[in-house]
Amino acid sequence: MNQLKIIAVIPARYASTRFPAKLIQDLGGKPxxxxxxxxxxxxxxxxxxxxxxxxxxxYNLLKQHHVNVVMSSDAHESGSDRIAEVVANLDCDVVVNVQGDEPFVSKENLQSLISVFKNDIENKIDLASLMFEINDLETINNPNNVKVVIDENYKALYFSRAAIPFPRDGKSYAPYYQHIGVYAYRKHALLAFTTWQMKGLEATEKLEQLRYLEYGKTIQMVVTSHVGVGIDTKEDLDKARLLWK
Structure with a gap:
């Protein structure tokens, strides 16, 4: 197994389209x-x-709670850009992006992402991410649910908001997978991302992971059954508070 220095970065934007300031809402006595x-x-x-x-x-709130926090630019267009700025001068090999609105973060999921790199002796994998199988037609057809198509080694071939693969004769002979936007990156792939121009696929689908594929990077997908409890709305926060108890 590779000896790697692995860090976790939690991006924490203040603005949120559906629920502004959600990250500083109270959950069990702390933000x-x-x-x-x-x-x-x-x-x-x-x-x-x-x-x-x-x-x-x-920033100030986290300092009060003795959290290891850094300020980043408010001009970033993607999570990759924000994390890249922060890790540029840090000594690390692999960076795991943990969503700030997922307080029920799954250790098993994070462990499985880290294992991808520890087992990648030849350093062929640039990113790792999560997916889970979906069967419900409404979920498959919903453009808010990003689908991913993989090869026989679970490498990502394409991500889309569309239902892929398209069942031409009414039946799919491959499973449907929904992508979970939790990533682990090799530091060099993450820093390279910020130097690349956006290409057509990313611009069309509005999915930043397509930029990595368009520039020839390898994304290893990992199947999980642990779908996180993200807090995107006030209703989600109410559910999280009940769950926390």
């Missing part, structure tokens, strides 16, 4: 993003865990 940070630390999988924010309110 959501603080609970996510503590849960990530508790996995004991990482050499370092830090939060990257674009807003002084979050």
């Amino acid at each position: 959501v993003v603080v609970q996510t940070y503590l849960a990530t630390l508790a996995t004991q999988l990482f050499d370092e865990v830090l939060v990257a924010t674009d807003h002084e309110i979050i």
Whole structure:
């Protein structure tokens, strides 16, 4: 197995289309993003865990809770850009992006992403990400659910908001997988991303992971049954509070 220095970065944007300031809402006596940070630390999988924010309110709040936090630019267009800025001068091999609105972060999922790189002796894999099988037609056809098509070794071939593969004769002979936007990156692939121009596929689908594929990077997909409890709306927060109890 490879000896790697692995860190976790939790991007924490203040603005959110559906639920502004969701990361600083109370969950079990602490802000959501603080609970996510503590849960990530508790996995004991990482050499370092830090939060990257674009807003002084979050920065100051996290400092009060003794969280390892850094300020990043508010001009970033994607999560990859924000994380790349933060890790550019850090000594690490692999960076795991943990969503700030997922306080119930699954240790098993993070472990499976890290294992991809530890087992990749020849350093052929640039990114790893998660997916789970879906069967419901409404879920498959919903453009908000990103689907991924893989090869026989579970490498990503394409991501789309469309239902792929398209069942031409009414039956699919391959499973449908929904992508979960949790990533682990080799540091060099992440830094390279920020130097590449956006190409047509990414611009069309509005999916940043397509940029990696368009530039020839290898994304290893991992199947999981642990779908996180993300907090995107006020209703999600109410559910999370019940679950927390």
